Amino acid sequence: MKVKLNINGQQREADVEPRKTLLDTLREDFLLVGSHAGCEHGVCGACTVLIDGEASRSCLMFAVQADGYEITTIEGLAPAPGELSVVQDAFCETHGLQCGYCTPGMILAGHALLERNDSPTREDIVEAISGNICRCTGYGQIVEAIEFAADRLRKANTPRGGRS
Amino acid sequence: MSSGAHLKFVSSNRRVREDRRFVAGQGRYVADVALEGLLHVAVLPSQHPAARIVSINTAEAMKMPGVHYVLTGEELAKATEPLMNGLDTPNVRRFPLAVGQVRYAGEWVVAVVAESRAQAEDAAEKVKVEYEPLPYVIDSEEAYSPSSPPVHAEHGSNLLLDKTFVWGEVDKHFAESPRHLSFRVVWGRNSTVPIETFGVAAKWDPWREILDVWASIQMPKFADQIARSLRIPLNNVRVHNDVDVGGSYGVKRGIKQSVIVSHLARRLGRPVRLIEDRLDNMRAGDAHGPDRMFDVEVAFNDDGIVKSMKMRALDNVGAYAGRSPFQLGKPIGAIVGPYKIQSVKYHAVAVTSNKAAQEAVRGFGQAPTNYAIETAIDKVAAAVGLDRIEVRRRNFIRAEEFPYLIPSGTHYDSGDYHAVVAKVLAHADYEGLMRERDELRASGLCAGIGISACLEPSGGNSAFEPLLNEKNTTSTWMESCRINVDGLGFVTATIHTPSSGQGHETLAATVIGEVLQIDPDQIRIVRPDTLSSLPSNSPVGSRMAIMLGGAAFHAAQKLKAKIVRLAAHQFGCAENDVVYEGGTVSNAASKKKLTWAEHVTIAHRNFHLLPEGMEPGLEVTHVMQVPTGTQLPKDGRVQMYPCHSFEFHLVLVAFDPEIGKPTIRRYVIGHDCGTVINPRIVKGMTLGGIAHGIGASLLEEFVYDSEGQMLTQSFMDYLLPSSHEVPHVEIVHHCTPSPFTVFGQKGSGESGYLGAPAAISGAINDAVAPLGISFAKLPIRIAAVSDAIAAAKDENKNKEKA
Numbered sequence: 001m002k003v004k005l006n007i008n009g010q011q012r013e014a015d016v017e018p019r020k021t022l023l024d025t026l027r028e029d030f031l032l033v034g035s036h037a038g039c040e041h042g043v044c045g046a047c048t049v050l051i052d053g054e055a056s057r058s059c060l061m062f063a064v065q066a067d068g069y070e071i072t073t074i075e076g077l078a079p080a081p082g083e084l085s086v087v088q089d090a091f092c093e094t095h096g097l098q099c100g101y102c103t104p105g106m107i108l109a110g111h112a113l114l115e116r117n118d119s120p121t122r123e124d125i126v127e128a129i130s131g132n133i134c135r136c137t138g139y140g141q142i143v144e145a146i147e148f149a150a151d152r153l154r155k156a157n158t159p160r161g162g163r164s
Numbered sequence: 165m166s167s168g169a170h171l172k173f174v175s176s177n178r179r180v181r182e183d184r185r186f187v188a189g190q191g192r193y194v195a196d197v198a199l200e201g202l203l204h205v206a207v208l209p210s211q212h213p214a215a216r217i218v219s220i221n222t223a224e225a226m227k228m229p230g231v232h233y234v235l236t237g238e239e240l241a242k243a244t245e246p247l248m249n250g251l252d253t254p255n256v257r258r259f260p261l262a263v264g265q266v267r268y269a270g271e272w273v274v275a276v277v278a279e280s281r282a283q284a285e286d287a288a289e290k291v292k293v294e295y296e297p298l299p300y301v302i303d304s305e306e307a308y309s310p311s312s313p314p315v316h317a318e319h320g321s322n323l324l325l326d327k328t329f330v331w332g333e334v335d336k337h338f339a340e341s342p343r344h345l346s347f348r349v350v351w352g353r354n355s356t357v358p359i360e361t362f363g364v365a366a367k368w369d370p371w372r373e374i375l376d377v378w379a380s381i382q383m384p385k386f387a388d389q390i391a392r393s394l395r396i397p398l399n400n401v402r403v404h405n406d407v408d409v410g411g412s413y414g415v416k417r418g419i420k421q422s423v424i425v426s427h428l429a430r431r432l433g434r435p436v437r438l439i440e441d442r443l444d445n446m447r448a449g450d451a452h453g454p455d456r457m458f459d460v461e462v463a464f465n466d467d468g469i470v471k472s473m474k475m476r477a478l479d480n481v482g483a484y485a486g487r488s489p490f491q492l493g494k495p496i497g498a499i500v501g502p503y504k505i506q507s508v509k510y511h512a513v514a515v516t517s518n519k520a521a522q523e524a525v526r527g528f529g530q531a532p533t534n535y536a537i538e539t540a541i542d543k544v545a546a547a548v549g550l551d552r553i554e555v556r557r558r559n560f561i562r563a564e565e566f567p568y569l570i571p572s573g574t575h576y577d578s579g580d581y582h583a584v585v586a587k588v589l590a591h592a593d594y595e596g597l598m599r600e601r602d603e604l605r606a607s608g609l610c611a612g613i614g615i616s617a618c619l620e621p622s623g624g625n626s627a628f629e630p631l632l633n634e635k636n637t638t639s640t641w642m643e644s645c646r647i648n649v650d651g652l653g654f655v656t657a658t659i660h661t662p663s664s665g666q667g668h669e670t671l672a673a674t675v676i677g678e679v680l681q682i683d684p685d686q687i688r689i690v691r692p693d694t695l696s697s698l699p700s701n702s703p704v705g706s707r708m709a710i711m712l713g714g715a716a717f718h719a720a721q722k723l724k725a726k727i728v729r730l731a732a733h734q735f736g737c738a739e740n741d742v743v744y745e746g747g748t749v750s751n752a753a754s755k756k757k758l759t760w761a762e763h764v765t766i767a768h769r770n771f772h773l774l775p776e777g778m779e780p781g782l783e784v785t786h787v788m789q790v791p792t793g794t795q796l797p798k799d800g801r802v803q804m805y806p807c808h809s810f811e812f813h814l815v816l817v818a819f820d821p822e823i824g825k826p827t828i829r830r831y832v833i834g835h836d837c838g839t840v841i842n843p844r845i846v847k848g849m850t851l852g853g854i855a856h857g858i859g860a861s862l863l864e865e866f867v868y869d870s871e872g873q874m875l876t877q878s879f880m881d882y883l884l885p886s887s888h889e890v891p892h893v894e895i896v897h898h899c900t901p902s903p904f905t906v907f908g909q910k911g912s913g914e915s916g917y918l919g920a921p922a923a924i925s926g927a928i929n930d931a932v933a934p935l936g937i938s939f940a941k942l943p944i945r946i947a948a949v950s951d952a953i954a955a956a957k958d959e960n961k962n963k964e965k966a
Contacts, residue, residue: 034189043879074189099665100186101410138855
């Protein structure tokens, strides 16, 4: 069946089976392959996207359920080709990743946190990323990245609230 | 060369160049490789741990929408050679799909190919397989018993390896020692479980006779194994090394998956892809880790000095062999840990059982072995009534004793274990930590301190192969690098393996930049496919800082030497009379200078200006042999890996005795991996290794029930540490350069993981020691802790009543 989805600020259309997950639809129909399949049963968080700004599992949602929401994928975070958002750049600064597979989900989870709380405590950060499993880093440099991004965002002299 | 301030890029706190593409979601993993006309595979698993396949009916499946083919094990076995065994066990035959018999629950029986994965899964459900159940064996000791039903009848028993080594005068040392103790510990079957499952895509071009393969792979000699299995020349196989691998830590070795899709791609004339789903991966990705039981006996004196050790390691490798039994061999290179144990008797046993097949896991058997050794040291300390750290210090090899030859034939390169421990204790305030533990205990909690000291052998040769298999004569495990300076003066260098997060592009660029004195960020790093590659053995055995770093270093030195020779020729002076600085070569006497651009012009355009015999262009290659490990084993002894990093863990754990959920309140690790090439990469590996060790010691296990079914098949049952379980970790650095490597670097790819399980186990056992109980099996799950404490309390009450 036909779905109309608002992805990264653009209206996109596809013809999908009702049983097709949002994750598979993003990857296969829209070639947004930055969202990854990890467990496909809602535990690991590699498939995380933002649905109306909330970090959500795209493997637990059918594409046909996503109609009418604002969907943001990792591809929607970079302000321009070759240019990184503050959170993305912070992950580079602290090396908050290794293999990169959980990274898009981690960054979106961190981004969603910082959108609602620009002064998170360590506990806030740990809680915000606790639904995203990373097997490489042990989370230390991910927490540092989000702390670093928060600091930079607080000090930035730009209005916030929209996409960074 | 030792570490030092003279290094400009090496050891400096630079960004990791790979990170940019990953944070933007622009990694290119195997599932992202777009191939026109791609078909998808789903596999049908066996429900039985052991059964004869009576019949397979594929008729209904073939009629399902979108289905192209249903492949059985019988057809595949006729078309291919069995997969490689590490040991000399020709009758333990392994095919990608079961042939005639299934040997573990979950084993793949047929592969269905369809237009989409969903259609292939739908059709797989329609395949009818009739089974006749057979006797099976799950337990390790039962499998070791000659009366157990052999998993491979043709092999005759479940014994793959049963080899005893005696290094030194074990009997004499035991007889001389006033005290002995013995114990058993068990390392539960877990694995690295990367978030990306294994995946592979293959495409056959009959006109060019090329099989293209894209895979999520970390496997030495991967292309060779595909070619052998498919019986095609190796130069018909082109594996694309530029696929990003979403985590591996040893296990991404999907040879059976790759043979299935390669065969299907040739058979169907269409590109074919198999991406495991999580269930495929957990139960039959053949990626479980060691499943090992240790019986240890040590001989020591009243001062806690351990003179000799007897260790029997029994590993349950599952239904097929592969390389997994070698995981009993690698730890021989550090079998005494950081201690001066004078003699060792090591009995290594590998048995088959009706569990899933094992694969290499981070450390290749070293983490379980370290857990056994460290448990022994803790027990010796308790027996003689000394502090556990003091006993370790008394037994440590001293800094001035390196290179130190251990009884099993390996020279440890360098180290200063006492210095690292002193630094950690000062940093952590050990006395304060003990007070904190006692205060926690006084408040009604269980609290304990855990300690472990261990080595990370690094630089991976493969000396355990000939050690355990006399027919194997492997004595090289090379790694390579090629550097080309193009006609406009830009530098491009190659690496010849995929990476799974280790930052190899950063490593190679940093080293080349250091030698050539140019900005590493200006150097392009590429990964040629295997047909264009130099020899490589992939990032195993904690080897790439040493081996890729070494190959890049030597290649860059050759390039520099060529530039120097070229310039000296222009100046008409001796090569010794010029100075290379930042790409410019000068001669002080004549005040002549030649810039980088001028070298490039001469090398690429002015043959008439080249010294006699010099090839035009600026291109060099270096194929590097592993330092030190150049000989085959002799008398059961061999030089295993060249370098030995050291780590010392100090952990404080506390938990409520009713709930039993351990909280790690403090985690300090002292780490010495010699000269660090990129501090951010090494830090990440160490922290990640500790997280993995927390999983192995507290959460993760592939549990089989008595019916041979695996109970922990999803992330709901097989628990991975989240950010809540992994504490803030404090790293205390120390640097003892290795004398065997170009910058003094050692490996760090397995750091943290090799000592964390021992330390956490030690902490929990310290916490429950006042109750008179201990845990001798990993993982120590929450339920096991609270149950054991409740039982101990009941017993104490009963004793009081009596």
